[in-house]
Amino acid sequence: MVPGSIGQDVVEASIAKVNQIKLFADDSGFLFRLALVESKFGENPQTFADQTNKSPNIWSIDSQKFRETKDIQKHPELLQLYYDLADKYDIDWQRLDIYDMQRPLYSALASKMFLHLNGQPIPETIDDQAQYWKQHYTAIGDGNVDADTFVQEVHKLEDLYECSPHIxxxxxxxxxxxxxxxxxxxxxxxxxxxxxxxxxxxxxxxxxxxxxxxxxxxxxxxxxxxxxxxxxxxxxxxxxxxxxxxxxxxxxxxxxxxxxxxxxxxxxxxxxxxxxxxxxxxxxxxxxxxxxxxxxxxxxxxxxxxxxxxxxxxxxxxxxxxxxxxxxxxxxxxxxxxxDEIIHLIDGQKFDDTSVQNEKRYFSIDLPKTGAISLTIQLTNGNTLGYYAYSTPNPSSAVNDGQLDTNPYNIPGQQQHSQVYVTIVGQGPNNVYSITPTYI
CATH class of the missing domain: 3.40.50.410 (von Willebrand factor, type A domain)
Structure with missing residues (x-):
């Protein structure tokens, strides 16, 4: 919700929020790929350097696309979408303007709405999505847009992703x-x-x-x-x-x-x-x-x-x-x-883990009825970052209630929550560590 926020964590958190309300059909990963190809999750300097764009944003929602999400006469079904957004997220879409698209959640919603209003089902395969992107989304009407760019960027990120789950x-x-x-x-x-x-x-x-x-x-x-x-x-x-x-x-x-x-x-x-x-x-x-x-x-x-x-x-x-x-x-x-399987930890349990750079491990810990949790990270090799949240299962740099910036770190108990979620992110090429929660 912070204007100008960028990065893959921000994109994934925004998409999770959009999918959570279940107002739109499954897009076969297209919204994620749009953020990658259009702006490299907002990290492409050209995205925000373009002076012709009144409101540069991760999903390249320009004035034309934004107007489509506001055109009730052309799209009477928008009224139901407005009602649902107000009911589920307390968003009054009719009061938003193009500058609000700098908030990642809003530009993600606008992109989903624009695709929904297009009326053309989003294809499943990456090659077909590239053609769809060229025809219906990016630089609309520009015959010079190369669909191969979409395919190459997607494969460059998605094919290389690897991890080591405890499963x-x-x-x-x-x-x-x-x-x-x-x-x-x-x-x-x-x-x-x-x-x-x-x-x-x-x-x-x-x-x-x-x-x-x-x-x-x-x-x-x-x-x-x-x-x-x-x-x-x-x-x-x-x-x-x-x-x-x-x-x-x-x-x-x-x-x-x-x-x-x-x-x-x-x-x-x-x-x-x-x-x-x-x-x-x-x-x-x-x-x-x-x-x-x-x-x-x-x-x-x-x-x-x-x-x-x-x-x-x-x-x-x-x-x-x-x-x-x-x-x-x-x-x-x-x-x-x-x-992304969430691993449940119990009081006093030492959990040993290894991870590669930027790999995330997700945990849940039951909160004590009184007191707090002391979380100890013991490093053998590499380094880690950590976040916690009470109501978000996969906390990240984009959505969290606190960063684990000391060791051990005390996570306060909360009467309205029965558990806390923790994410540990590997920072080195090879990270070897243990995590131990202790009630205090």
Whole structure:
């Protein structure tokens, strides 16, 4: 909300606020990519040096785009949007002017509104989004705009992102005959790309392939990433029926028999259809084993009811894509989902961690009924930054209630909140540290 604020943290916090109110359709990561390509999250000096722009901002909301968000005669549906914004965020959009777009949240909302009013659905793939950006958003009417710029900038940032989550993760891949051989290759490539950028420093991984039955491609004993990548590359499609239940149950068995238990267990189911004989009791067994479940359904053959059943009826853990080639567009989002898992700490528990530069680790700690929390960061290598917040699950430089600028740091208790959220950001190329909360 501070005029002129810039940076990726500001962009991500603004988008989170926009998505939280659920007024607009999913944009397949387009709003994030717009901020990157239009202004490098506001950090491109040219964004604010352009004297012809009355209100330079992260999303390049100019007078033309802003007028569209105010034209009730042309877009009568705006009245309902105004009402919803006033109700959810106490924003009176009709009273805003172009200079308010310097507030990142407002320019993010204006960008979403402009795209919504355009009436053209936002494509899923990065290449198609680049063409959409060229035709409907940037320098509208300028035939000299190069869509390749969009693709290059997006891949430069998203492909390189990697992290090392504390997670036991199993991919559950559909290899049934209804998937074309080219689509199966796209699914393999997606898993290869994810595996290549998710470090096994703090986690363990397995892959189950299912068709008429299920087979373990690799389990937690395969700790070498190169071996896992080669096994994905060598995958052969079974090309038979769809026994999703067997794939999920095989995953439960791997998780339950693992000797080295990483506490945060997750399965990711990727399927193009629905199982021949349902998914129970495997899904119930997974839920009882406290395995978090994500599912992607691809194509028009999926059953909404079954996807929701696999995800324990948690809508945010279900994604439907129109085609396998769309998966690449969600690679960055998927990696972030895995790496942004919140780790719960308890009083006196020492948690050891390693991270790369700018990697963020998210924690939650129950607040004592009286007193405060003393948080000790013990560094072995590198350096860290830290933030805390009482109501924001992923505090950052953009949204926080305080910065951890001393060690140990005392976080005050709050009667209206039962827990506090903490983010630790790695500052060096290789950061080794421990974090210990103590009630005082």
């Amino acid at each position: 036991s993760l199993c991919y559950v891949l559909d290899g049934s005959g209804s998937i074309g051989s080219s689509d199966f290759q796209l699914a393999k490539q997606f898993l290869y790309n994810v595996t290549d950028k998710i470090s096994s420093e703090n986690g363990q991984f397995c892959l189950v392939l299912f068709s008429s039955d299920a087979q373990t491609i690799y389990d937690f004993t395969v700790t070498d990433k190169t071996k896992r990548l080669n096994k994905i590359k060598d995958l052969i499609q079974p090309d038979m029926s769809t026994n999703t239940r067997a794939g999920i149950q095989k995953t439960v068995d791997i998780m339950e028999t693992s000797i080295n238990q990483v506490p945060y267990k997750t399965m990711f189911v990727l399927t193009d259809g629905y199982s021949d004989d349902g998914v129970q009791p495997a899904v119930s067994n997974a839920q009882k084993a406290h395995i978090k479940s994500w599912v992607w359904g691809i194509g028009d053959g999926v059953k909404d009811k079954e996807l929701n059943e696999i995800a324990y009826n948690i809508p945010d853990n279900v994604k439907q894509l129109t085609k396998y080639s769309s998966m690449d567009s969600y690679l960055y989002e998927f990696k972030k989902t895995l790496c």
